[in-house]
Amino acid sequence: MNFAPALIQALRSARHIAVLTGAGVSAESGLPTFRDVQTGLWSQFRPEDLATPEAFQRNPKLVWDWYAWRRSLVERAQPNPGHLMLAEMERRVPQFTLITQNVDGLHQLAGSRNVIELHGNIRRYKCFDCQAPYALDDADWEAPPRCPHCGGLIRPDVVWFGESLPTQAYWAALEAAQGCDVFFSIGTSGRVEPAASLPRVARRARATVVTINPDVETHSESHSYAIHGKAGEVLPALVRAAWG
């Protein structure tokens, strides 16, 4: 796999690299992306119909069971070379910020340290009403447990459609997009705001922007590179080309 010499030079001289990842980075770990057709039992539902506070209030058990299914997939998944190479990249540059829309925790499992979880984490739980964190043990899987503090229903600690992002996480992501030298957008369809605007913020701040996705055709123009391919294949080649 060949890369533009100017891109390799930009990576080697970068003081701060920021990366935005989406579900495509976890696809090679066997986790379905959001725009893949839902499989099996869940094929009759769209994520937009389940991942909302209204859906949870209307039918807590249905939404709880969907997350139980998704969590079972996450617990069987392992980081893939894309995750591992992002952890390696973090070790090669003075400052590195990994902004993820994914809730599977695979970046942390792969060794990434500075991770901003824009949409929460499916392995964490909290009370729907008072937001108190809740430590789930497997016995609770049958139905949403009740909060010991207020009696509210326990829910996954993820951001649902219509909910706002964790403020601190979003501002940290915005600051990274504004201050980095190179901004990667990897494995995301760029359909959900405000994450989708971060590459534009980086471009306006004159960063080099790199998109990695099987859905794009490889092309480059000044300070903007699109690389056609899977994260698990492109990233190992790119890290090797830049840092040996």
Ligand code: APR
């Ligand atoms: N490597 C890189 N990209 C890939 C790969 C791969 N192996 N496989 C698929 N892709 C790309 C697809 O081409 C698509 O552009 O990953 C992207 C996945 O897009 P989505 O399914 O829309 O996932 P994402 O962009 O993360 O969705 C953003 O939307 O549903 C909400 O909150 C949810 O965080 C999610 C947000």
